[in-house]
Amino acid sequence: MxxxxxxxxxxxxxxxxxxxxxxxxxxxxxxxxxxxxxxxxxxxxxxxxxxxxxxxxxxxxxxxxxxxxxxxxxxxxxxxxxxxxxASDFQLSTRVVEIPVLYQDPWTTETLMRFRDRHQDPDATDIEYAARINGLSGVDEFIETHSSSPWFTSMVGFVAGLPFMFQMVPRERQLVVPKYLRPRTDTPKQTVGHGGCFGCIYSVRGAGGYQMFGVTPAPIYDPSQELPDFGDFMVFCRPGDIVKFAPITREQYDDHVKEVEAGTFRIRTREVDFGLKSYLDDSDAFNARLLEVLRAD
The missing domain is CATH 3.30.1360.40 (Gyrase A; domain 2)
Structure with missing residues (x-):
């Protein structure tokens, strides 16, 4: 195996x-x-x-x-x-988590343009480069590919609250994008990034080397534990969380930011049991059933 x-x-x-x-x-x-x-x-x-x-x-x-x-x-x-x-018989009690993403946002776009001398393709944005090397027709197809399948949170770390996520599709269909040639000295907080086979969300602003595709309005690290999603712990993401990225518009992003500022924003989550054998038997059918859980009332 x-x-x-x-x-x-x-x-x-x-x-x-x-x-x-x-x-x-x-x-x-x-x-x-x-x-x-x-x-x-x-x-x-x-x-x-x-x-x-x-x-x-x-x-x-x-x-x-x-x-x-x-x-x-x-x-x-x-x-x-x-x-x-x-572990074929193991059932993991976990969560399906929906993370809204403003792809090609102005903040990561401005940042990536400042660091083109450290990138494999200085003439393209990170998402354009990622689409091209994965054989996709362009940015729109890349966003669809990135957001249509769930991602398994394999670990949390590197900096406080940062989740590493593994795309839940057969290996030959996984998005693979190398890290920058040299790390950046700046990455906006809550950037949705990718390096090698791993997706991530940068929990805080700081240095980084992963390609930048967008930004989420959803806080995933709250050391003050003032927001409603952080009553139990200052870090939102847990190993085993299954993440679904949901593309949003700039208007929706701004609305979510206002909710965060008002202390009313909640990340959409649903409890679920995940078994590896059921997933490996038919990953596409399993993923479709899994994502239906998020649409349930």
Whole structure:
């Protein structure tokens, strides 16, 4: 099975961490195994576990060695890995999340024009370049391709609250776009970007190297926890979230910004169970059923 070509590798990180690499390359299958293992670990959580962090094709555990003996933890993790297997029977309780996007917005457009000397194609915008190298007819087809399929949040990190997302289509249909030749020193907050096979949303303004396609009015990081979507935690996105991008107009974008400023904006979400086997059996049919959940009242 793709994503499980080699046995897991366990590495110690100082006295408090153990890092587990499940595969050398990212795939939905490898990431789903990481989700399954860390979910089971959270459910069984032995005394001494401090943090559990799933990633693209790996996970890391922070523990207290004064409470939990390292070799005991290693044995528990290896046992969970064996029980999970290829995770084909695992059902992940997660969310379908709709993220509105103003594609080709003025802010990322202005930013990308300042950094054309760092780009593979100085004469094109990022989205024009992405459309061309993916064999699409132009920007409109690219936006349709980018927004019509769901994206699986494989991990959250790099900077606080930034989700990495893997397009839920067969590999031969995935959008693939290289990062900038040299990173930018500026990226607008809430930019929707792409690098390699990963989509992302920049949670804060700062440096970055991913191609920029648009911007969302939806905050995904609120350290003050004043907005209604952040009552439980300052970071909105969770590993395992299934994201659907929804193209919006400038007028709709401005309306959403006013809602954010008024403290009334909510990201549209629905609870859902996701099973890898059902998805792999017929991904297009599965995605169609999955996205119907967002349209339910």
């Amino acid at each position: 793709t994503g499980q070509d080699t046995a897991a590798r366990y590495s110690w990180g100082g006295d408090e961490h153990i890092f587990v690499e499940l595969a050398e390359s990212m795939s939905l299958q490898a990431n789903f195994r990481a989700m399954a293992i860390t979910t089971l670990l959270k459910q069984e959580r032995p005394d001494g576990i401090l943090e559990i962090c799933p990633a693209n094709a790996s996970y890391q555990v922070r523990y207290d060695p004064d409470v939990l003996e390292p070799r005991t933890l290693l044995a528990q993790l290896q046992d969970i890995e064996k029980r999970v297997g290829d």
